[in-house]
Amino acid sequence: MVSRQAWDEKMEEQLAGIPPETVGEEPEGFTPWETAVSRILWGLILVTFRLEVLYLQYLLPLVGAVELYLGFRSLRRENRWFFSCWILSGVSLICRLLGTVGQGTWAWSHLMGIPSVFWGLSALSLALDFLQLLFLRGGLRRAFQDRDGHPPRDWLAYGIAAWLGVAALAAWGTLESAPAGGRWIYYGRFFLALGLFIVFFLLLRRQMQALSLRGYQVAVSPVRLSSRGVWAITLGLTAALLLPALLWGARLPSPAGEPEVSLSAAAAESRENLLVLGLPEELADLLSEEDLLRCAGAETAAQTNDPQPNHQAFSPRAALDDGELEGSTWMVGLPDGSVRFFHFFRWLEMPRMRLQEGFQVEPDNAVSLAEDFSGQLRWRQGEEWLTAPLEIRLTGGQTGEELGEFDRWWYESELAHLGRLQWDPYAVFSLPAGGEEAGGYIAYTLQGSRPGSTVNGGVHYYHQSRPMYPFADMGQWLAGKGGMADMFSSVPYDRLMFQNGVWPRQPETA
């Protein structure tokens, strides 16, 4: 058995006869700084270039930030420029890690929707990257001087100019996604940015080549934590923070539920009246005090499409995410001839995931403009029943002037009858953690239709059945502002839509 020392000595002796160039290794490649500078350059490329495929736009900048940190860490004692870069890269790494995790949460999505916050953080991120580039240039020119004190050829200065061009084009693209110049400007801008990025990359490479045969006196700093350790900590922290972010951070902030209180005498009377008219008790229980008072003196109550055993399309129940949801629509005829519509939903079996829920209604657009919107969520927490108002938001409602030519033609009769497009109310919320038997409704009033006429419309219920990254705001999507629709499972349209609602006839007075 050959001892380790003997093996080492023999190997030194043997290798003397196999110079590195005979196995493809060039002597110029053996430098104190090569690993550090290589990390820095790759880090710069990864944090600058945004590849929007397979989630790489989230992963690569974090990888780049780690590489930058590792590279500057080794050079931190060489000069103050590199030391400053090291500090900045540490700050940048923490910011990117938090941003990577944050993008799975509602809070981040909400903050990024605030222009001052979005532009402020974007500017901070750009400033960090720009300062790192600037200080890197200073550090290289200081550390890689030749014997006569001449710094290396300054390719990085041109690279910084190219980088600023890419940043400016990216900012322009964000500010004005559809530029006035049309398609030429839109695509021209993209290709110019791509070209500048390629130039940036080539200049970085040139700069690295210009360091050849220099910098042998660079003082690289020993480290206590290996690069693998830094990677393990970064990835471990990211994973550890991402899981709660996806499961809990993606829940929407909802008002804390209030315990149910006894109804006032007037509301109790109204409720009794509705039960007599045929509204099921479990649906009457969902109504708020205010809505019960609105229905005071109701004269009729009818479900729009009675579930019929052989008519599957109108089955009110649907399975969603290991749960079972029931929906129904009721029309309550009020004394003044108007009709209050109630679109109910009830979870008969609670779903597995409690992230985002969306409930959207499309009132009949041939009667009148829907008005007086309200909604409530009710659930059991332990032995106690709690309620919380649903925040009703509206889409639709555009006037003819606000629509394009095609839409004005398409919605011509609706615009003529209502003066604008019908309002479509919706609510987004999260089912309460630990809550059971949750249910709720959206309500509005229509008026002026002929008794006996038919009313129709649409009801949509959306449920987020799995965590998703990045966070996609269901409210934004329902408002028509784009989003990841295929992330949300929904009750099939024909299960909850309401049809053949009959406008009530006024009961004859004695």
Next chain:
Amino acid sequence: MACDLEEILSQYGGMMDYVIRGILPQRQEAEECLAEVRKKLAEGLSSYDLERGSLATWITAVCRHAAIDHRRSLARRREAAMEEDVADSTPGPEEALLQKERALRLRQALMTLSERDRRLFYRKYYYLQSTAQLAAELGTTERAVEGKLYRIRKRLQRELGGEMW
């Protein structure tokens, strides 16, 4: 081929210092060795043939040999006079042939390593850089370097069919 020595030293001086200091960490010893290398370069430059290899390759080889020789002579001076059996140090023809075969097999084995592993191996066993220096320059810990070298050694031993000698 005649090259200007000053020009050579200006261009490659940093690299020469780096190679020598890896083997002779003490500043004074390194400078003594560097002086010897300058003499050798001055003597050999005029007859250096570029077709044999790049100038950088030849210079690093000169630096390395000079530094190792310098280190050995320092070791001999420090130890009690232990004469080596000089008469037996020159290999016979059979031994020379065996050494040549071993070198060929070793070269083939080195080619099976990744570029990064091979470079680390050369830093350790050709340029004789310390583990501490390797760790600092690679941005990792000495323990990680030792672990990596251990795995490379094991791999080479497997490629060379077990123990080398």
